[in-house]
Amino acid sequence: MREERALSLSILVPTFNRAGSLKRLLESVESVEYSDSVSVELLVIDNGSTDETGKFLIDEQRKPRRLPLTVLKETRKGKSSALNRGLQVAKGKILFLLDDDVVVHAKWLAGHLQCYDSTTFDAIQGKVLPGVDPQGRPADPSRLREYNIPIRDLGEKIRKIRGSIGTNMSLKREVFEKVGLFDPRLGPGASGFSEDTEYCIRIRKAGFEIGYTPQAIVYHELDPARYGRAYNRLSHYRQGVSRSIYRRKSIVFSVLPNLLTNSIRLGLYKAFGRSQKAYRTEGRILKYWGYLGGRLRRRARQGP
Numbered sequence: 001m002r003e004e005r006a007l008s009l010s011i012l013v014p015t016f017n018r019a020g021s022l023k024r025l026l027e028s029v030e031s032v033e034y035s036d037s038v039s040v041e042l043l044v045i046d047n048g049s050t051d052e053t054g055k056f057l058i059d060e061q062r063k064p065r066r067l068p069l070t071v072l073k074e075t076r077k078g079k080s081s082a083l084n085r086g087l088q089v090a091k092g093k094i095l096f097l098l099d100d101d102v103v104v105h106a107k108w109l110a111g112h113l114q115c116y117d118s119t120t121f122d123a124i125q126g127k128v129l130p131g132v133d134p135q136g137r138p139a140d141p142s143r144l145r146e147y148n149i150p151i152r153d154l155g156e157k158i159r160k161i162r163g164s165i166g167t168n169m170s171l172k173r174e175v176f177e178k179v180g181l182f183d184p185r186l187g188p189g190a191s192g193f194s195e196d197t198e199y200c201i202r203i204r205k206a207g208f209e210i211g212y213t214p215q216a217i218v219y220h221e222l223d224p225a226r227y228g229r230a231y232n233r234l235s236h237y238r239q240g241v242s243r244s245i246y247r248r249k250s251i252v253f254s255v256l257p258n259l260l261t262n263s264i265r266l267g268l269y270k271a272f273g274r275s276q277k278a279y280r281t282e283g284r285i286l287k288y289w290g291y292l293g294g295r296l297r298r299r300a301r302q303g304p
């Protein structure tokens with residue numbers, strides 16, 4: 001009689017209209033290293049894609065694969081809703097969350113598992129580094145902010161952290177069972193951001209610990225559509241709107257003073273040619289404007 005495998009893992013990938021990116025991700029996941037002592041399932045949740053994603057996934061399911069692929073569909077718009085669909089189906093004792101626009105290092109999975117083995121962390125953030133653009137060109141290290149991608153590099157030591165980004169995150173099943181589902185108001189396809197930040201707040205409130213490991217690496221693709229100031233402004237504004245959903249800051253004593261302070265800083269940075277600092281400060285200003293706009297819109301909807 002065959003001995004039952006000791007540890008089951010579930011990899012969840014919500015996706016929307018990124019057929020090319022998803023192809024690169026699945027190719028990298030298929031080559032990931034893992035021990036025979038674990039079983040791995042791969043769940044891709046199609047969040048209403050209208051490009052070639054559906055056809056691509058049908059073809060992938062027909063191919064012989066090392067990792068069993070299950071394709072789910074979620075019609076409710078938003079990454080959080082897609083993740084929730086996957087979480088409700090996943091069987092693994094450890095749940096891995098990946099964005100559809102990354103590729104994983106061959107030792108990515110082992111990096112997460114080694115961190116669980118050597119620590120008491122209940123959820124883990126892996127390293128997120130810049131990848132390449134559609135032509136295979138790497139990022140210019142002096143202009144990383146202008147690519148507007150999530151980068152998470154907290155050094156070369158395992159350590160406790162307060163929050164994780166869902167681009168490269170894992171958690172034990174007991175965390176999900178206690179903390180519950182993601183907030184469908186948040187994240188791409190909804191408010192735009194912060195589904196992972198809000199979830200990590202709930203993880204900590206539930207008494208769990210989050211750790212960082214440098215050994216679990218993914219590479220985020222460079223998308224020219226995200227380059228530059230216009231996207232930076234939009235993304236920070238939407239981050240502010242997202243924060244207004246789950247955070248409560250005083251408009252008079254926090255939001256407005258920060259708007260004024262950062263506006264002054266922006267003027268000084270521009271005057272002295274500090275372009276990178278100006279770029280970052282402009283993002284902060286838009287974030288506070290987004291928070292203010294989000295709060296005011298909700299007040300208007302609620303009425304007197």
